[in-house]
Amino acid sequence: MIKIPSVHYLAIAPVLIFFGASLALLVTSALRRSRLSATAATVFSAKCSLAVVVVAVFQWLYVSQHGASETISHAIVLDRFGSMATVAVALGTLLTILVARDWAIRTKLLGIENHILIMATSAGAIMMAVANDLVVIFLGLEILSIGLYVLVAMDRHRARSAEAALKYFLLGGLAAAVFIYGVAILYGATGTTTISTMSLFFAANYLLHPGLAYLGGALILIAFAFKVAAVPFHNWAPDVYEGAPTPITGYMAAVVKVGAFLGFIRVILSGLGTNLDTWRPLLFALIVLSTIVGASVGLTQRNVKRLLAYSSINQAGFMLLGLWAGTGRGIASTLFFVCTYVPVIIATFAIVGLVGGATDDQHDIESYRGLGRRQPWLGAALALLLLSQLGAPFTLGFFAKFSVVAAVMDAGGTTLGVITMISAAIAAAFYLRWTQILFADPEPDQARLKVPGATGFVIAFGVAVVVVFGIWPTPIMWLCQHAAISFLP
């Protein structure tokens, strides 16, 4: 008789809620004679996202009392790190849903499908972040990716959308294959696919020939580099960012990074943590290339979505810094970076989507000429969000960059710190060019953009986060630190 493993439902509640909500929405829309109104679906999805946030808070409290634990025969971890990731994903979902609804109305495309897919995709992202088993990470990755392939192709007006989806699919598939090959090899190297067991294995056995383990880890590293679009595995990002519907681009830039980075941290630092020095050269190369290429190629872009793609490549390099450090401070700082990046980038893309218009294709940087003059609040908001990504002081972005660079310095990576900061300086040029155009003399016959309520809220939220935590980053940093502590043994 099969003994079903015990299930700690609190640990998987976020995944269940998101996926259940997605299914509920799907079934409801199939069973109602009249079409489900986009507003109702949005409200429902938003509530679910909030519910996930609440659940994550309970998880946090539970872990504070009882300590981190594994459940469902070690497949899932319940720790603060996971709760933090859950909050970030849920927040990203909430914001994206709000933006996506307005986008759907503006472009006359259906919104409910977006909600269904976004929530299911988020479930995948959370799964990646809380998984303790490489197979589960793989499945989470696939749920995330497959949802995104479809979401990217959802814009029926533009052929480019589906083409981008194809490109994303092909490279995503390649990444998935490389990832699972790495898992297979790690399985051969350690005899397990469970991350914690793997670390036990490494702790208990001294491998005379660790090549196999390194090989598996390297393949997994490459696959993750694909997912987060780190150079040289970044080729897809600009095209896909450009082709995808704008809210989805924001979602990709934010939530995929959360899932991928946090899953990645678990694999590299928990599963293979004893071999950190092996990964450092690889990570070093990825970081240097990503930050420099992202920043310098971004300078030449005229399409803002492509520009933001390169910007996000640059940011991905920064996020990798914490991994390179590999210390508690490093994990906390990457967590901080990733989590704070979520609202900022989604809000940025919300504005980009607004400017994109009903056809969602006005993304030339010239479309922004004088926007800040016509609509000072919108312009100021965008300028602030960009400044935050630039890393200007007294914005959230500064502390994000500061914390990762500090972590790297702490771990002895002065060179890396210098290189990445210089890349940030180069990247500043394109953010500034954009900002400058934003406040340049306007074209005479430009209409004012209408800012719908939900999108306005998202933008305001992003700006508020940037400003408030830019001055007082303590709470988030505190959370991240505690998350990192619960993660490290």
Add this chain to the structure above:
Amino acid sequence: MMHSSWWLSALLLVPMVGVAFVLLVRRRPGASYAVGVGVAALEMALSIVVAWMYNQHLTRTGIDFAARHVISAPLGLAYDVSLDGISLLMVLLTSLTLLLALLGARDKRREPALISWLLILTTASMGSFLAHDLLLFFLFFELTLVPSYFLISQWGGTERVRAALKFFLYTFIGSVPLLIGILFLGFKNQHYVRGALNFSYTTLSAVHLSHTASVVLFCAFGFAFAVKSPIWPFHTWSPITYAEAPIAGSIEMSALLAKLGSYGLVRFAIGLFPLALSDMRPIVMTLAVIGILYGSAMACVAGDLKRVIAYSSLAQMGFITLGAMSGSQIAMIGAVLLMFNHGVITIGFFLLVSFIEKRRQVNTIKDLRGLQASAPVLAVLFTIVILASIGLPGLSGFVSEYLILLGSFATNTWWGVVGAFGVVGAAIYWLWVYQRVFHGKADAKNLAVEDVTNKERWVLVPVVVLILLLGVFPRPAIDKITPSIANLITHVSYSGVDK
């Protein structure tokens, strides 16, 4: 008893509150200007009160108004402000710059935004001068870039976008090693004391560094401050930036932001890495001297007035650096004094140039001729400022330059000697400029130039008063500075290596 740090917080907060007010009244024409001027006056008043309250003998280090509140321990972020003699002069200069920039160089294009940026810039530079914590200093130091960038790129001349970007990139890249250096120090300290991350100046100045580390870190810090100052050869951003910036922006940048560099040099680079001084002194002083000569030479051939000011500033910054690095107490006092004086003089210059520009729409020297005839008062004011800048005894420039040269002769004779040629150089180019612009036979356009109005005269009154006052009676200022400088010198020489 030490004074409450709330005074300093007020100095930081008042401009930000001003921004809020400006944004509130932005729809009413002219109201934002009134608010701006009001805030500037309040700030000025506050600064004067603070200066009056400041007691340099309160602590051995000359620090007053100090307070430290940790904001985020893991990040090492703390709100840590204090005031000493050096900061005090800078605070006064900041307030003065804001007030005069607003009064003298009113720009009606999108006034609320302009004034907001100016106010933010004031907070940023005020914060840099008041920060006692290196991270906080860095935050404010970096923050100055943003308003400056917008001031130049939005209100500047035809080449404004390029100039703004150039300025931003230079200074931003310059600050990278600064940040890395700060972090290095912080972690060094943390690993040593095994406590929380702490970037307080007091803590970090106690960190024991190897000689090599000191040199490297000095270079890192020095680079950032050299770019900001600017010190030759890191100055290439400055002429185009000063030329393209709006007058208010030019005033802020050259009178105030440039001082951030030399302030950082004196306060942090020298204060934190005394071990590096013996190695770095010849190099930096050489650069300073080259800067003096180069600035003078370039000022001679510069084609327009703003560039002349820019290059003259380069030379003056060279003097400041020379004094700061010389290691003699007198020269350092002179350097700090010159920071203030140069600020005041530069304000005067830019205001006067803006008056000329307002009337003639150009500032190229070859288009101006014989203004003395049409605008005698302007000529007089210009003369006073020029003479102060040259260092005519009895005017403020003289005191500071004299102190610097005196100190330098004593410790580093040859650099002092060569540097002294800068004074001659200044005399040459300024007088030549004066000759070309104010003398000669004016053509019709130049004859039509009106003299300065009453309002403009009133704006220049503080400049002239300060020039004269500090020329004949610099005692109070020197008194305020001396304990801080003396403490710095003690700290440097206490580290044992420096003589």
Add this chain to the structure above:
Amino acid sequence: MNVPAAWYLVLAAVLFGIGGYGLVTRRSALIMFMCLELMLNAVNLTFVTFSRTLSDIGGQASVFFVMVVAAAEVTVGLGIVVAIFRRRSTTSVDELSEMKG
């Protein structure tokens, strides 16, 4: 008793390489999908071989999941191809954009 695991592992690695080569060089999207399948099959072979050598069922169980993923990927991938084709046939050729590098 049986051929050494190494043979199968090398075979799988070569298969993976062939799939990868096809994926990066072929133009046709459908054939690229097929190359993806080749790669996943190589992974499966690796899993099964390790499962045999380690005498552990985990590898075989993982193969099961890989297969499910392959099926799901193909479904969506072909859906995308069909969607592109639909849009292509409905929109004029001039509007087609070419994706840059």
Add this chain to the structure above:
Amino acid sequence: MMLALAYAVPSVIVFVAAAALILTGAIGVISLKNPVHAALSLIMTLFGVAVAFIAQQADFLAAVQIIVYAGAIVVLFLFVIMFLGVDRREGVDVQPLVSQKPLALVGVVITVSAIIFTMSRSSWVTGVPSLSLGGTRLATGSHNVKQLGTSIFTTYLFAFEATAALLIIAVVGAVLLARRERVLEEAS
């Protein structure tokens, strides 16, 4: 000795057969122009892999391999090929990731040989069965079907449930992608 040989020879034959099927098929996939032919080659590879599975006592997986891959996935490919007429008309082309074929070849050869080299250097397998943590020792013969089932419903329970999510999202996605869009065209 003879007995051992009698056992070993067939397994070598099986391996060679499987390898031949796999490699021929794989090369066919990447070299054949016509997608239908490529698909047929793919089936060949799949069969080869199935044979390799059987040779390594993974019978159930071999059957599932044929049922899922050959019976469903490749059929789906052929469907789409025929449905869209891709074989006759121009297909859905994408820019190849690497434009230089020799370059790609060199890259792939280097990568694969590096992989093989690394594997061989660490004696191909270094792990130990995860028996202590709920892993199951592989039984021989038909029993491993039962084991496989047990493993999936215990060790990999969560993963198994996750596949449900994966399949649902895939189906929903495919339906959304392939749905007709008559109305929008009329509206626009």
Add this chain to the structure above:
Amino acid sequence: MNWLASVDPLYAHGITAVVILIALIKIVAGFASIMGAVILMIWFERKVISKMQSRIGPQRWGPFGLLQTLADGIKLFFKEDLIPAEADRFVFKLAPYLCLVPALITFSIVPVGGTLHIAGHTVMLQVANPPMGILVMLAMSGISVYGVMLAGWASGSKYPLISSVRASAQMISYEAALGMTIVTIILATGSLSTHDIVTSQAHGVWHWNLIRLGVVPFVVFLIAITAELNRPPFDVVEAETELVGGFNTEYSSLRFALFYLAEFMNTITMSAIMVTLFFGGPAGYIPPIHHFAWVFPILWFLGKTVAFAFSYIWFRAALPRFRYDQLMDLGWKRLIPLSLGWMLIVAGFLVNRWWGISMMGTVILGWFVLTRAYSLGADRTVGSESVLPEVGQRPTPSRLYRQRTTKGEN
């Protein structure tokens, strides 16, 4: 290879020459018997259909026209072998074999009788008893799709292509339902091996899967397998009125004969499979006759199989052909949910009664949900406007759409 022994007792003592010989004999015998059976089946079908249609049927060659099929075969063999110019020659030649081989392989797992003892070896009367057992049948039915699909495609002709796409769609659609019913059987048996499946039904009629699983899986299986075989009433592939002659229109001579052969071979094999799965295979009353007791299971098996073969012919004679969309509806909207639901119920009862009852409730609920969704979906796709109303608009009720569209047509 010890694991082989656990599957087939033949290999218990290692592989010797005798064992290989026995295996070869089994293969040859299996092949011969199915080929012979096909010839008889064709004759049988023609005879029965003739009787049902009040005709005489073949009678010239051999007694009762038994050799008619052979004669037809010889005739086809000598006919000209045509390959269309547009054809894809290789695939065109390959396709018939892809149809034929799976049928043969599937037959190899059918236990046609009990066990024998020859030369000290225990021999099962089935060509092979692989551990994955019945999955082979599923795999092969997956492969046989290719024969049809590629035949139509390779012909390079329009109608065969349409036919083959239809046929393969049909086969795939019904394969799901097929698989699900097989899962039900596997659940009940606890083993994949056909031998085990048969043995578990050996103790009388009440143990037959037909009875103990409820009749539903059998019905689903029967329908699905008929569709899988492309036999009437699901032979839309060959809908002459629409598609000339189906996917094999362009085939002639021996290749056509192969298709023909494959079809009947499949029919026999599937009958045999059905007997194996639901009717206990060779199980039945065995009279106590020494030395010949092993014959009776074979006879039982043959009898049951013939009965099924007859029923297929009966379907063909009696039932009208389905329309294509009806066929798809039946497959996707009725059989798949039905078999899925039944599988859940069976699984539930296997765990315990309460699980079974709750599963039943779940299935009924699911049934309602599906029905509702289907009917709504049918409504929504009526008018072109009904597919996607604009976002934010209140959609018109579907009744109005219907009216509007009909008005539009008028």
